[in-house]
Amino acid sequence: MNEDPxxxxxxxxxKRQATSSxxxxxxxxxxxKEYTAMKEAKHAMExxxxxxxxxxxxxxxELISEQHETMKNYNYDRDMKTLLKPHDDAPPNMLPFILAxxxxxxxxxxxxxxx
Numbered sequence: 099m100n101e102d103p104x105x106x107x108x109x110x111x112x113k114r115q116a117t118s119s120x121x122x123x124x125x126x127x128x129x130x131k132e133y134t135a136m137k138e139a140k141h142a143m144e145x146x147x148x149x150x151x152x153x154x155x156x157x158x159x160e161l162i163s164e165q166h167e168t169m170k171n172y173n174y175d176r177d178m179k180t181l182l183k184p185h186d187d188a189p190p191n192m193l194p195f196i197l198a199x200x201x202x203x204x205x206x207x208x209x210x211x212x213x
Contacts, residue, residue, distance in 0.1 A: 177203045 181203050185196045204211035
């Protein structure tokens, strides 16, 4: 009763053929050198891609910074032109809007505004 009723499996034989140890070790060493050379080449290529990506990102940041500075200068020039433009000849119903705009510009740059 304590016996296992399942049939015994036959053991599988190793299907690999025996080779000489000298030839296989030299072949294995050559394969290993080839593999490491491929890995090093792949790693170098990945590093090159990373460097190119960093260079492109840096150029993009510089371009964005330059565009931001240009836009800042453009807005400053436009604000200065608006602030210095005389409002004496403005229609009376537009005067409150013009003065509010000039006050906003003066507050934006921290300039004194007496009107």
